[in-house]
Amino acid sequence: GENVEQHPSTLSVQEGDSAVIKCTYSDSASNYFPWYKQELGKRPQLIIDIRSNVGEKKDQRIAVTLNKTAKHFSLHITETQPEDSAVYFCAASEDNYGQNFVFGPGTRLSVLP
Amino acid sequence: DTAVSQTPKYLVTQMGNDKSIKCEQNLGHDTMYWYKQDSKKFLKIMFSYNNKELIINETVPNRFSPKSPDKAHLNLHINSLELGDSAVYFCASSHQTGKVFSTEAFFGQGTRLTVV
Numbered sequence: 001g002e003n004v005e006q007h008p009s010t011l012s013v014q015e016g017d018s019a020v021i022k023c024t025y026s027d028s029a030s031n032y033f034p035w036y037k038q039e040l041g042k043r044p045q046l047i048i049d050i051r052s053n054v055g056e057k058k059d060q061r062i063a064v065t066l067n068k069t070a071k072h073f074s075l076h077i078t079e080t081q082p083e084d085s086a087v088y089f090c091a092a093s094e095d096n097y098g099q100n101f102v103f104g105p106g107t108r109l110s111v112l113p
Numbered sequence: 114d115t116a117v118s119q120t121p122k123y124l125v126t127q128m129g130n131d132k133s134i135k136c137e138q139n140l141g142h143d144t145m146y147w148y149k150q151d152s153k154k155f156l157k158i159m160f161s162y163n164n165k166e167l168i169i170n171e172t173v174p175n176r177f178s179p180k181s182p183d184k185a186h187l188n189l190h191i192n193s194l195e196l197g198d199s200a201v202y203f204c205a206s207s208h209q210t211g212k213v214f215s216t217e218a219f220f221g222q223g224t225r226l227t228v229v
Contacts, residue, residue, distance in 0.1 A: 034217050043203065043220040044156070087154055100169050101146070101205075101218050103156040 002027040004092050006104030013080050014112050021107045023090035024072040030092040033066060033073045034101075038087045047088075048075070080111045116140050119204050119221035126194055127229055134189045134224045136204030144168075145187035146218065147179060148203040156203070162187050163209060194228045201225050 003026040013019045025033075031052035036044035050057045050064045050073065057064050061080075066073040077084055090104040117138045126132050138145065147159040160179045161169035167179070176192045187204060204221040 032216075036220075038154075043222050045220070046217045049217055089156060100158060100161055101207075102158070103148075106154045106156070108154075 002030055002092055002094075002100065002102040004090060004102050004104040006090050006107055008107060009105065010108045010110070012110045012112060015080060015082060017080055019075075019077045019080050019084070019109055019111075021075045021088055021090070021109070022072060023074070023092075023104050024070075025092040025102075026071065027092065027094065028068075028071065029094045032093050033064070034091050034093075035064060035075050036089045036091065036103075038089065038106075040086075044089060077109075080109075082111050082113055085109055085111045117204055117206055117219050117221040119202075119224050121224060122222060123225050123227075125227045125229065128194055128196060130194050131190070131192045132194060132226070133191070134202055134204075134226070136187050136189070136221055138185055138204075138206040138219070140206060140208070140219060142206035142208045142219075143184055144207050144209045145181065145184075146205040146207075147187065147189050148205060148220075150201040150203060150223070152200070160187075160189075191226075194226075196228050199226055199228045 006023045034049035037047045038044040048062050048064050050066050061078045063076040087106045087108050089106050091101045093101045120135045144163045146161050149157050159173045162181045165181045178190045180188045201223045203223045205218040207218040
């Protein structure tokens with residue numbers, strides 16, 4: 001089955017700096033890679049996603065890159081703000097019948113003022 | 114309108130009891146999931162249902178039994194609760210049928226289960 005690793009487990013940055021979180025996956029059949037942000041005590045919510053036919057996607061201060069050959073994908077947050085502080089999860093899934101989202105272990109991002 | 118709703122939000126119960134958590138989605142999705150998030154924040158899939166049929170059943174004790182009366186509901190029943198069952202349980206849904214690519218999963222607000 002799919003296995004997703006995520007690094008780092010914790011990340012502290014100064015406000016205004018960039019943050020990068022990296023994930024690797026094991027199943028070459030996976031073709032959908034969402035990123036979720038979970039604020040304290042709340043549900044995970046999608047912030048950006050990328051499909052295997054795209055190498056990069058950007059949405060304002062957030063971008064995601066995908067390297068299918070190396071089987072890794074990364075989340076980039078620029079000009080970080082205190083409200084970016086949360087736990088971020090990457091996930092991988094394939095479009096088979098009854099897909100299975102496999103999540104990485106999460107990265108706790110702290111943006112220091 | 115809440116897209117994926119779970120009840121109850123908090124559940125405190127004694128060891129050995131049987132309890133249920135309900136989940137409903139009004140998004141018209143055909144796939145529903147239960148995830149367990151432990152104290153270390155790991156999100157682990159427990160079950161996946163597609164069109165009311167069990168698709169994924171990860172290594173979960175058989176004390177946990179999902180029930181899907183229709184595509185919009187996936188309830189989780191837990192028998193003989195143990196201390197180690199304490200966690201936050203998230204229900205989620207997505208739509209797969211006819212899709213070329215997977216789509217995002219929408220999560221419920223979570224149920225914090227505490228077994229004492």
